[in-house]
Amino acid sequence: MSLVDDFRSLHLGRAPGDPLVLPGPWDAASARVFADAGFPALATPSAGVAASLGYADGAVPPDEMFAAVRRVARSVSVPVSADVEDGYGLPPEELVERLLETGAVGCNLEDSSGGTLKDPREQAEWLAEVRSVAGDRLFVNARVDTFVHGDGDPEQAIGRARLYVEAGADCVYPILAPPEVLPRLRAGIEGPLNVAAKPAGPSWRELGERGATRITFGPGLLLRASEALREIAESLKQT
Template sequence: MSTEPSRTALASRLRALHVPGHPLVLPNVWDAASARAVADAGFPAVATGSAAVAPTLGYEDQEDTPADEMCAAVARIARAVPVPVTADMERGYGLPPAELAQRLAATGAVGCNLEDTDHRTGLLADPGEQAAYIAALRAAAPELVINARTDCFLRGGAGPAERLADAAGRARAYLEAGADCVYPIGALDEATVRAVVEAVDGRPVNVLSRPGGPSPARLAELGVARISFGHQLHQLVQRYFAALLATVARGDSPFPEG
C-alpha cells in the first residue's frame, strides 16, 4: 500500500499554508534539481516560475513554451519532491479550462498560477472573461489551489489610483469566481500592498518579493499570505554561473582554495 500523500491531501496541505500574516514563502524553481534544493531546505511547498522554466527549455516567457513541454517540466518537478507543487501556467497556454485541469492533474501539481494578460495582444484580458475561465477551471478541478494573478500594475495604462482600483476589482472578481489567492504582481510599495490586502477583506494575497521592496518579514506584517520570487533566483544562479565561466576562461580555477 502506497504511503505517498494523495492529491487531495497535498492540495489541502497547500491551501492551508496560505495564512494572512504568516505567509507561505515560495522560492520559485525551474527544474527538478532546484525543486529538490527547495524541499531539502525545509520549505513546505514548491512553486515553478514560467519565466525561469521557459529558458531552461529553450523558450521565452509569455507562453512561447508549448503546453506539452511546460507540463512535462512540471511533472518532472512534482516527481522529484514529496511536498505540494504549484505550477505557473501563465494564462493557460490556450487550453480550455477542463483540459488544463486534466493536464495539471497528470503532472502531479496541486496548484497553479493563472494570469490575466492575453499574450496574443499583450493587453489585459477582460476581467469578466478571466473570471469565467477561473470559474470553469474551479468546476473542473475542485481541489486545485488557484492563485489568480492580475497584471494591472504591469500593463495598466492609467495612473496609480486607477491601476489600484482595477487590481482590487479584478482580485475580488477572481476570488468570487473560485480562486484561493490573488497575486497583484507589480504591487511593490507598502501602501499598495496594504490597500490590496484590505480590498479583499482578509482573503489570501500573494506578493512578489523584489530588490528594494518590503522584506518578507514586513510583508507578513502587512497581512500577505504568500510570497513569491519569480525568476529572480534563477537569474542570480545564472549570473553566478557566468562568473564561474569567466574565471575558467581566464585560465583560473573556479574552485575555492583550501
C-alpha cells in the first residue's frame, strides 16, 4: 500500500469517539518527535510553519512553504499532509506537481483569500481541477471558512462542504466550527470531517463523539512547545 493509500484508509471506518489524531509538526525535529511517539500520520499547519520560519501567518513565500513541507516529509516514514493555504494562486497543475515533489500525500486548501470568502461554486470548480490533475495521488482536505470569515451559519458551511465533496474533496474542514454545531455538520456532510482541537475545548475523544473524523491542532502544539521553552529560558536566567 502506498503512503497516500495508507493515509486515505486512516480516515475510513472511524468509530464515534475514535477520530484520526494528526499532530501538526512545524519542522523536521518536531515531525520526528510525533512520528516516534507512534502517530500514524502528520499534518503540517501553515501558521505553525510560518512562525517557525519567522513570518506572520499567511505571509510565507510559497517556495519557503514547500521547502519546509519537504523537510518534514523526508524526515519521517509516515504520511504527511501539508497546509498550503489557498494554493498561492498557482494553477492546479503546478500546485499538484509542487506538492508531490515535497513528498506530501495530502493537502489543506482553504476557500478564502485575504480574509474574504471565495465564491463556493468557483472554489468547487477549482477543487475539481485539482482532483482531476492529482487523481488518487493526493488526499484533498477542503477547508470551509464560514466560521472564520463568514457569518458562522452552519447551513452555509454545509452547502459549501457539499459542493466541495461533489467536486472530489476527500475531507472537509469547517475550521473553528463551535463544538455544539458539530452534530449538525456531521448530519449534513458526507465523508470525513476535520475538526480543530483547542487546549481549553472538548477533548479529541469528545469531538469524535460529536462527529469529527479527524482532529488537527493548527499552530496549537507549536504554541505549547514555545511556552515550555519559555519556561526553560526563564529557569536558565535564574541559575
